[in-house]
Amino acid sequence: MADLEKLLRPHLRKLVPYASARDEFSGEAAVFLDANENPLGSATAEEYNRYPDPYQQRVKHALARIKNVKENRIFLGNGSDEAIDLLIRAFCEPAKDHIIILPPTYGMYKVSADVNNVEVKEVLLSADYQPRPDKILEEVNEHSKILFICSPNNPTGNLQESGAIQKLVESFPGLVVVDEAYIDFAGVDSWAQKLDDYPNLIVLQTFSKAWGLAALRLGIAYANPELISILNKIKPPYNVSELTQERALEAMSNIDKMNAQVSIILHERSILMEALEELPLVEKVYPTDANFVMVKVPQARRVYDFLVKKGIIVRDRSRVALCEGCLRITVGSPGENEQLLLQLAAYTSEEAEPTH
Numbered sequence: 434m435a436d437l438e439k440l441l442r443p444h445l446r447k448l449v450p451y452a453s454a455r456d457e458f459s460g461e462a463a464v465f466l467d468a469n470e471n472p473l474g475s476a477t478a479e480e481y482n483r484y485p486d487p488y489q490q491r492v493k494h495a496l497a498r499i500k501n502v503k504e505n506r507i508f509l510g511n512g513s514d515e516a517i518d519l520l521i522r523a524f525c526e527p528a529k530d531h532i533i534i535l536p537p538t539y540g541m542y543k544v545s546a547d548v549n550n551v552e553v554k555e556v557l558l559s560a561d562y563q564p565r566p567d568k569i570l571e572e573v574n575e576h577s578k579i580l581f582i583c584s585p586n587n588p589t590g591n592l593q594e595s596g597a598i599q600k601l602v603e604s605f606p607g608l609v610v611v612d613e614a615y616i617d618f619a620g621v622d623s624w625a626q627k628l629d630d631y632p633n634l635i636v637l638q639t640f641s642k643a644w645g646l647a648a649l650r651l652g653i654a655y656a657n658p659e660l661i662s663i664l665n666k667i668k669p670p671y672n673v674s675e676l677t678q679e680r681a682l683e684a685m686s687n688i689d690k691m692n693a694q695v696s697i698i699l700h701e702r703s704i705l706m707e708a709l710e711e712l713p714l715v716e717k718v719y720p721t722d723a724n725f726v727m728v729k730v731p732q733a734r735r736v737y738d739f740l741v742k743k744g745i746i747v748r749d750r751s752r753v754a755l756c757e758g759c760l761r762i763t764v765g766s767p768g769e770n771e772q773l774l775l776q777l778a779a780y781t782s783e784e785a786e787p788t789h
């Protein structure tokens with residue numbers, strides 16, 4: 434089992450974190466002269482002259498109830514991208530340690546590692562886009578600090594087998610991050626329910642997908658309290674704005690709306706997938722547990738460019754390992770999906786080169 438203190442970069446073990454004005458004081462007061470704020474307010478309708486709660490306690494309180502996770506096991510960041518970056522910075526010594534990723538997967542694990550000058554080892558998923566625990570464990574040495582598993586995986590859309598994840602969480606000597614950005618579309622339990630069993634497990638979720646709040650930038654990391662306190666120590670003091678905290682609370686007070694939207698998106702997903710299957714252009718529609726679907730088409734770049742000309746943007750993944758010829762398509766509104774299907778049909782009549 435991973436020893437967090439040992440995994441942490443040595444210089445951070447004795448880090449004295451920044452103590453914000455609001456860290457030093459807790460309780461009730463009428464006069465705040467401690468943070469050099471403007472006491473007169475601002476020109477906006479709502480007042481934002483005071484710094485926000487650095488630990489977002491009201492948001493965590495609401496989230497803890499919805500997700501059935503204790504508040505001291507929740508970290509909130511400026512998108513889950515912030516949590517990815519903080520984890521790499523906390524645990525990986527540049528030019529010495531490495532992370533392991535399982536391509537094809539979400540791009541930010543590698544980008545964050547590259548920014549931090551941390552080596553990235555890649556172990557491709559299997560042909561059916563599942564982790565290969567034995568191959569992954571073959572790559573492990575004392576510098577393996579974080580393994581990133583994305584489930585449901587982006588860009589392929591499929592859940593990663595729980596047996597494989599369990600084996601990896603139990604055998605990997607460092608931290609295992611299970612990125613569940615798309616979990617709300619998958620209808621399965623979160624790995625966050627297993628935090629008690631695995632002190633080296635970190636689960637990422639986000640308000641950017643099912644909650645419909647990508648513009649707010651609010652991401653979640655669930656982990657054991659010791660790990661959460663490490664992230665809190667190294668984060669910028671006010672990493673989640675007051676506006677974001679307020680809007681997240683508002684959304685969580687109406688969870689029925691989110692659930693209703695997820696149902697609509699799942700319904701639209703099945704309509705879209707059936708329609709895509711019927712298009713002569715489409716060679717394969719991959720199974721998905723997320724709010725997007727990967728499709729294989731001949732000359733994917735050409736199809737992508739055609740759609741761009743028609744004002745429709747999908748994601749070209751055709752040059753990504755194991756995704757040759759593939760486009761990743763987000764499930765849109767009914768009208769958007771209709772336009773996409775019309776234009777894919779138009780491509781076949783207008784543009785497709787004869788494939789001999």
Ligand SMILES: Cc1ncc(COP(=O)(O)O)c(C=O)c1O
Pocket residue numbers: 511512513514515539583587612614615638639640641647650651652
């Ligand atoms: C798998 C995965 N993780 C994380 C993120 C980033 O989420 P956030 O908007 O919370 O930074 C994305 C965004 O596309 C994603 O696909």
